[in-house]
Amino acid sequence: MATPQDESNSGSPELRAAEYVRMSTEHQRYSTENQSDAIRSYAARRGYTIVRTYADEGKSGLNMDGRSGLRQLIADVTDGRADFEIVLAYDVSRWGRFQDADESAYYEYQCRRAGVQVEYCAEPFENDGSLGSDIQKMLKRKMAGEYSRELSVKVFAGQCRLIEKGFRQGGPAGLGLRRQLIDEAGQKKSLLGRLEHKSIHTDRVVLVPGPSDEIEVVRRIYRSFVEDGRSEGEIADLLNSEAVLTDLGRPWTRGTVHQVLINEKYIGNNVWNRGSFKLKQKRVRNEPSMWIRSDGAFPAIVDPLLFNAAQAIIRGRSAKMSDAAMLELLRQLLAKHGYLSGLMIDETASCPSSSAYRSRFGSLLRTYSLVGYAPDRDFAYVESNRRLRQQYPGLVEGMLEELRSAGASVSLNSDTGIATINHEITAALLLCRCAQTEAGSLRWLVRLGGPNQPDITIAARMEPGEGAVRDYYILPALHGWSSRLQFAERNGASLDTYRFDTLEALYELMRRVRLAEVA
The missing domain is CATH 3.90.1750 (Hect, E3 ligase catalytic domain fold)
Structure with missing residues (x-):
């Protein structure tokens, strides 16, 4: 999240700077307030004026997922919207605990290539490109990643002990x-x-x-x-x-x-x-x-x-089948859909269950390899996207008909999916698939940007299972949104101000009213 700062008392700064602060849940010394205090002291000593803040609170530094603050910073810098010459971060670990140190370096390089320098305020080295600086920075990046790996091992061991003591670790309870x-x-x-x-x-x-x-x-x-x-x-x-x-x-x-x-x-x-x-x-x-x-x-x-x-009974159903027969059913399923998942297998009446395949062949991944399938991620979302594609034309046509009924003129570019309304405003409808976290929370991902960014993006949040539209977010491009927005069920005023149960507000906004002729 980026916020402009009050420059009324900034005097005559030599250089304009932005601060980036991030906190996961590691330690109070890394609170965003403490980081900002240290960064501002550093800036005052060097004559910098901080004009913008980018913040990621409660966000992991392992990758860029969910870090809207850093994403916005990089987008502003690479798109030429940055009104600053320096980015200040508390230390290398706040920039990120990327497991690949080259990824951390890549985001810093993107800033430097655009003429924006990154400085780490609490590090014992100047980030000036010297040999000593680069070696220390590389070690710090490796140490930041290693910290997360060591912490992961400790957390896993602690979770194992709690499980063995009979305590529940995440996830919904289930029926009953x-x-x-x-x-x-x-x-x-x-x-x-x-x-x-x-x-x-x-x-x-x-x-x-x-x-x-x-x-x-x-x-x-x-x-x-x-x-x-x-x-x-x-x-x-x-x-x-x-x-x-x-x-x-x-x-x-x-x-x-x-x-x-x-x-x-x-x-x-x-x-x-x-x-x-x-x-x-x-x-x-x-x-x-x-x-x-x-x-x-x-x-x-x-x-x-x-x-x-x-x-x-479940084991017995597959015990009567030979290995070859079970694998042949799986090959047929793969040929039909182009991918495999445990959910798909369980939903196919002619197939033994996914647990039967695990029991017979050791694991689903090994079973997949036996039929020549090598998944690199969970493809359960493919079926969900297929349902969205089926619904999309009808929802778009319904929206266009409502706009026409309101007196607006509408044309649709079938190649880009962008509608032009009243010859002056462009709009596009996005259907956002509902995903559920392991804890049962609902999430929606909205992807914006691209070469054909409309004036208004209408993000329709789908209900779980993609059976119906839950609600709409009407997002004007002038706001300068990040290219990826992740929505929870409730998102605070900064986002939910744009939420509507229906598109009546859009239809009313686009309505054309005849004016009496002026004599």
Whole structure:
């Protein structure tokens, strides 16, 4: 976030400077206020006047994701909008703890190439390009990255100990369960609602049974599967016919029923580290031998015998198939969609479950390699984007029709997707896919910029599952937005001022009114 500064008492500065401050959650000495105090003392000693502040509060320095302040700084510098000659950062680690030191150097190089010098106020060297300066800076960058790696190891070890003691580590509780907050003495405090988090460091979270009607739905799923012989798809159809929703308020699918059937938390086991996303690098699914577990940590809401019977049925479905037959089904699925994911496999009735493939071949990644597929990221979003592409033409046409009904003249450039309204204003509609974090929070990414930036960007935030539009953000280009905006459910006045439930405000703004002729 960039903010201009009051220059009324700046006198006659020799050089204009911008400050960049960043704080994650590491230590109070790195608070943005303390950084800014040190930077301003440094600037005063050198006769610089700080005219702009870029800040990233509560942001990790591992990469550029979510760091709107640094992104805006780099964009202002490279696009020629910078009204300063120097960027001041507290030290190298505030610039970033990039795991690749060359990435940190690249962003500094972009500034220097545009004629803007970067200076580190608390470092023992001048960033003047000398041999001694460059060597120290390189070591500092490596040390900053190494600090994050060492911290990651310590945090992981601490999380493992908490799991083994029976405490929950992130993620929604799930249907039939609730997250119970307890203090350091083990005394119960309150139940945490969805999207709520503990606020005291020494508090812990455990799982407890939820409402009786939800528990009955979970038990009914197991009984239907084991005793009645229904498949996951049949159980999903039955629940949907009765208007029973998942814990996230969504209809059931074959995959969501399958996840209930294989999750050990329903028999009280605390299992963690099924997947890893260390240092915000590539997300991977771990082998079962790497899982951290504590059996019997929570009260069970499903009879362990019933749970084990369900696992035996799931394993037995694929036991009758040869390795070659299972892989051939996967090849057919890959040929049909062009990619594979655990969710896709679980949603395909003709395929064994993703857990069956893991059990038979060791892991999904190894299974993928056997059919010639090498994913470099999670492609579950592909199906979501396909649904968005299907909806987009209808939503655009509906918006254009409403504008015409309001008396506006509208033309659409089919190549760029930009509409020209009343021969003077350009606008474009963006559909923003809803993503859910591991903690259950909702996020939307808005990508702006490009060679054909319209005067107005209409960002339509989609509901989870991309079934409908949730609301709209009408973003004027004159504001100078960052090229990437990440929206949460609530974003503060700086963004939510532009939020609207419908596009009536836009239609009214573009309405043409006839004026009486002046005699």
